[in-house]
Each structure stands twice: as C-alpha cells, then as structure tokens.
Amino acid sequence: MSKSYVFPEGFVWGAATAAYQIEGSPLADGAGPSIWQRFAHTPGRMLNDDNGDIACDHYNRFRDDIAIMKSLGLQSYRFSISWSRVLPEGKGRVNQKGLDFYERLVDTLLENDIAPVATLFHWDLPAALDDRGGWLNPDVADWFGEYSEVMFKRLDGRIKRWATLNEPWVVTDGGYLHGALAPGHRNRFEAPIASHHLLRAHGKSVQAYRAIGQHDIGIVVNIEPKYAASDSAEDQAARDRAEAYMNRQYLDPVFFGKYPEQMRDIFGEAWPEWPQADMDLISQPIDFIGVNYYTRNVTRHDESSWPLKASPVRQPQHTYTETGWEVYPQGLTDTLTWVKQRYGNPQVFITENGAAFFDPPKAERGRVRDPLRVSYLRQHLRAVHDAIDAGCNIGGYFVWSLLDNLEWSLGYSKRFGIVHVDYQTQTRTPKDSARYYAGIVASHGARL
Ligand SMILES: N#[N+]C[C@@H]1[C@@H](O)[C@H](O)[C@@H](O)[C@@H]2O[C@H]12
Numbered sequence: 001m002s003k004s005y006v007f008p009e010g011f012v013w014g015a016a017t018a019a020y021q022i023e024g025s026p027l028a029d030g031a032g033p034s035i036w037q038r039f040a041h042t043p044g045r046m047l048n049d050d051n052g053d054i055a056c057d058h059y060n061r062f063r064d065d066i067a068i069m070k071s072l073g074l075q076s077y078r079f080s081i082s083w084s085r086v087l088p089e090g091k092g093r094v095n096q097k098g099l100d101f102y103e104r105l106v107d108t109l110l111e112n113d114i115a116p117v118a119t120l121f122h123w124d125l126p127a128a129l130d131d132r133g134g135w136l137n138p139d140v141a142d143w144f145g146e147y148s149e150v151m152f153k154r155l156d157g158r159i160k161r162w163a164t165l166n167e168p169w170v171v172t173d174g175g176y177l178h179g180a181l182a183p184g185h186r187n188r189f190e191a192p193i194a195s196h197h198l199l200r201a202h203g204k205s206v207q208a209y210r211a212i213g214q215h216d217i218g219i220v221v222n223i224e225p226k227y228a229a230s231d232s233a234e235d236q237a238a239r240d241r242a243e244a245y246m247n248r249q250y251l252d253p254v255f256f257g258k259y260p261e262q263m264r265d266i267f268g269e270a271w272p273e274w275p276q277a278d279m280d281l282i283s284q285p286i287d288f289i290g291v292n293y294y295t296r297n298v299t300r301h302d303e304s305s306w307p308l309k310a311s312p313v314r315q316p317q318h319t320y321t322e323t324g325w326e327v328y329p330q331g332l333t334d335t336l337t338w339v340k341q342r343y344g345n346p347q348v349f350i351t352e353n354g355a356a357f358f359d360p361p362k363a364e365r366g367r368v369r370d371p372l373r374v375s376y377l378r379q380h381l382r383a384v385h386d387a388i389d390a391g392c393n394i395g396g397y398f399v400w401s402l403l404d405n406l407e408w409s410l411g412y413s414k415r416f417g418i419v420h421v422d423y424q425t426q427t428r429t430p431k432d433s434a435r436y437y438a439g440i441v442a443s444h445g446a447r448l
Contacts, residue, residue: 005385005448012115012396013441014076015069015418016352018122018166020052021405023082025059029097032088034124035134039182039409050411056403057426059101066108068419068428069402072438076115078290078351078398079105080122080166083147090126091143099154106158117351117398118159119220120148120205122166123175123182123408130183135171135194135201141281145204152213160215163290163351164205167222168198168250177307180409188307189270192263196274199253203281210284219254220290220351223247225331225338226299229313234301238310241266242299245308247338255343257283266307288395290351291339293380295321296331319372322356322414323407329379336387336394345393353380354400356407356414361422363429368420373433381440381448399437403428 020026020036027033040051058065069077084090085098102118109116121144125134129143148164156162165171174181177191202219209217224246228239244260252260257279264271302311314320319327332353339348357372377399388394404417412423418434421427439447 005382005445006443007385007445008388011394011444012076012349014074014078014115014117014396014398015072015402016078016398016400017058017402017405018080018119019082019085020055020122020124021401021407022056022058022403024053024055024057026052026082028059029085029101030088030095031082031098032084032090032095033127034082034084035127035130035182036124036408038127038130039184042184045184046409047411047413050406050413052406054423055406056421058403061426062105063108064428065403066112066114068430069109069114070112072418072430072434073441074114075441076117076396076398077109077402078117078119078163080119080124081151082124083121084124084126084128086150087126087147088128090129091146094150099150102151103155106155110158115161116159117161117163117349118151118155119163119166120144120151121164121201123171125183134183135176135197136190138197138200140197141200141204144201145208148205149208149212152209156209156213156215161288162209162213162215162217163220164202164217165198166220166290167292168195168202168219169222169246171198173246188267192267192271195249196272196278199250199282200278202254203278203284206284206286207281216287218286218288218290219250220292221247221250222292222294222352223335223339224294225296225334227296229298229300232301235299238301238308239299241308242297242310251289251339251343253279253282254286254289255283255346286346288347288349289339289343290349291335292352292400293332293335293350294353294355295325296328296334321376322358323410325355327355327376327379329383332380332383333386333390336384336392337390340387340390340392345391347393347395349395350384350397352398352400354416354418356416359404359415359420359431361424363420363422363427366429368429368431370431370433373418373431374436377433377437377440378448381445385445385448
C-alpha cells in the first residue's frame with residue numbers, strides 16, 4: 001500500500017520572491033537606492049552586467065502576478081519589502097509612495113484570499129546606510145528597528161507573519177567575506193561583525209514587534225545539511241565546522257543565546273567576544289523560523305580552503321541543477337528533523353525550496369516544459385511530508401520562486417520560477433511545474 005501524502009489541515013501552500021529580484025523601478029516614486037542598485041550598476045559585478053532596473057516589472061504588474069497566484073490556487077505569498085523604497089535614506093523621512101505600494105500589494109493579495117508573508121530585509125540595504133558603515137555600524141540595529149516599526153504600524157494585522165532577515169549567512173559570507181554579493185567586501189574581520197549586527201538588528205525588530213505587533217515574527221535562514229565525506233576524524237571535523245559556520249551560526253544565538261564554539265577556530269583572531277546583553281537581545285523568543293533548503297553538502301577536510309578548511313565532494317550519481325547544486329531531497333527531511341531535535345521542534349515554514357534548470361528564453365506555443373523541476377518539487381514535497389510524519393512542526397511550504405527573476409550576481413542566467421518570464425516582452429507563462437504545483441495545492445498533497 002503506497003503512502004498517502006495528504007498534508008495536515010491548515011498546512012499553507014505558497015510561493016516566494018524578493019523585492020530587488022522582481023520589482024524593477026528601484027528608484028520610482030521617491031525610492032532611495034539600495035546597495036544592490038549600486039552593486040548592479042558597478043561594471044563587472046553582475047553576469048552580463050544585468051541589473052534590477054526592470055527585472056519582472058512587478059512594481060507595475062503586481063496585480064497581474066497576483067491573478068496568476070490566484071489561478072494556481074496559492075494560499076500565501078512571501079515577498080520582501082525594499083527598505084529604501086519606504087525610507088529612502090534608510091532612516092528618518094518616510095516615503096509615503098513607497099509605503100503605499102506595499103499597502104496596495106497587501107490589500108490586493110487579501111482581496112484574492114492570499115495571505116501576505118513579508119520579509120523586512122532580503123539583502124537590499126539602503127545605500128545611504130551603507131555610506132554610514134551599513135552592517136558594520138552598531139547603530140544599524142536601531143536603524144532596522146526604526147524601519148521595522150514603520151512597517152508594523154502600517155501593515156501589521158493585514159500581514160500576520162513577518163520575517164526579520166532573509167539568509168543572514170549569505171549576506172555576510174557573500175557580501176563581506178568572499179565579496180561575490182553586495183556590498184562586495186572581502187574581509188574576514190568584517191564578516192563576524194556584520195553577522196553579529198544582523199542578529200542584533202533581528203533582535204531590535206522582534207523587540208519592536210512585541211511592543212506593537214499582534215501576530216507572528218520569525219527569521220529566515222538557509223540550511224544546507226553537511227555530511228562527512230568519510231569516517232576520518234579530519235572529514236568529521238570539517239563537517240562540524242561547516243555545519244557550525246552555515247547552519248548554526250544564526251540559529252544557535254537565536255535559540256541558545258550563544259555562538260557555536262567552532263566560530264573561533266574558523267575566524268581565529270577575527271572572532272570578537274560580544275557582550276551578554278547583545279546575546280540576550282538576539283535570543284528573544286520568536287514565533288517561527290523560515291528554512292530555505294536547496295541542497296546538501298558532502299564535506300571533506302581541505303587545508304587550502306579559506307577560512308573553513310572544508311570543501312564539497314561532488315556526487316556524480318545524482319542530478320545537479322544549473323546553479324551546481326546536487327538534487328538531494330533526503331537532505332530536506334534530514335534538515336527538518338535536525339531543526340526539530342536541536343531547537344525543540346519550533347514551528348517551521350519551508351520559506352524557499354526550488355531549482356534552476358535550463359528553461360528557454362521564450363515559451364513555445366504558450367507552454368514551457370520543465371520535467372526536471374516537476375520531479376524536484378515532487379521529491380522535495382514528499383520529503384517534507386516524511387518530516388511531518390517524523391513529528392516535525394511544519395506550517396507550510398513556499399516554492400522558490402513564483403517568477404523567473406534576477407538571480408543576484410548571476411543576473412537573469414538562472415531561471416528558478418514556476419512561471420516563465422520573457423524578459424523582452426514581460427509575458428508570463430505558467431510552466432508545467434506551475435500546473436503540477438497547482439494540482440498538489442488543490443489536492444492538499446494527495447496527488448504527490
Ligand atoms: N541561489 N539562489 C536562489 C535563491 C535566491 O534567489 C534567494 O533570493 C535567496 O533567498 C536564496 O538563495 C536562494
């Protein structure tokens with residue numbers, strides 16, 4: 001007898017996007033520039049010198065995109081708010097037209113019975129704050145608290161689930177350690193400082209929410225489960241370092257009020273000691289965590305790798321995506337059960353899961369066949385159900401992404417959408433994966 005994959009009552013089905021990746025019009029109606037506006041307009045930083053000036057033109061086409069969400073039967077939509085659209089200088093003066101856009105977006109979602117889930121920070125820090133040191137300036141936590149309060153006062157109640165940060169690990173590893181992402185720094189002394197102030201900012205936002213909010217607030221982290229390449233002590237230690245660096249560096253402070261002990265091994269003299277008051281601020285209770293899962297990492301010791309001394313081992317027996325990620329659905333079940341066991345079974349939403357496979361630049365006679373993505377979704381949704389069977393407290397799933405979009409410094413070269421975007425005409429075409437996902441949503445998983 002094959003297993004039934006019907007999901008529990010109340011499990012939420014959605015899709016996710018982020019402001020700079022889809023909105024376009026980054027400076028419209030009084031918006032201020034973000035660090036991604038600057039980074040994307042710096043020659044050599046972006047593949048093909050792509051930028052977010054137009055992207056998916058969601059700023060102008062959001063009603064059409066919501067109609068597509070409705071046609072797919074989505075119950076929720078996770079999006080991010082562009083901080084510098086609302087506060088052009090990052091703090092102080094509010095740009096009402098920027099706030100008005102997000103109010104229109106939220107109200108239109110609600111008119112279509114789609115629950116909005118808002119991420120306050122999805123990497124696009126106001127450029128004006130970066131000029132003041134950005135995530136390296138301790139004051140950034142208060143600036144983020146001020147911005148959070150503006151949003152909570154205007155939209156809490158219509159938005160009932162808020163995420164403070166999206167993937168702080170990527171912000172610091174990409175933006176401050178390796179330099180591949182905005183603001184493009186490469187400094188192992190800056191990365192831990194940026195990391196810590198991101199978490200302090202999370203704490204200030206939660207603090208602000210507890211004073212005025214009536215619903216739920218959490219944080220979104222990327223988790224990539226690490227598996228030692230061999231039983232050797234070296235590989236096991238490398239695995240432990242990699243897990244501490246990516247998967248525990250943010251959740252341990254939030255849930256335990258302390259950083260993993262391996263952080264000092266990894267950063268050495270560059271790892272500061274922080275006051276207990278900071279750790280108390282960071283570890284206030286939250287209502288949920290968002291987990292973004294894409295792939296796993298089979299990890300070996302690698303003396304030449306900086307700063308982790310750990311490198312991935314390719315698994316030729318499995319399919320790899322266009323971004324070079326192994327398709328490994330068991331890793332999602334393992335991730336969710338790890339979170340349950342380590343952090344006391346908090347409520348978890350899979351806030352991103354998806355894959356970039358090659359899709360044509362144009363639909364063919366109104367259709368986009370993406371069998372690999374259909375298979376990816378089937379395998380990973382089954383993996384989520386297996387985790388629920390194991391007792392994990394999973395509230396919902398958001399596929400990444402609703403639309404093909406700007407894949408940060410990879411530009412438009414990678415397509416993650418279940419809806420195809422023709423960037424020349426802005427025509428949207430639901431892919432086969434969108435129709436598949438709609439069937440899963442309609443049957444609440446029975447058709448998996
Ligand atoms: N790469 N990739 C796809 C996806 C990215 O487009 C999102 O903005 C991030 O939250 C996360 O990295 C995942």
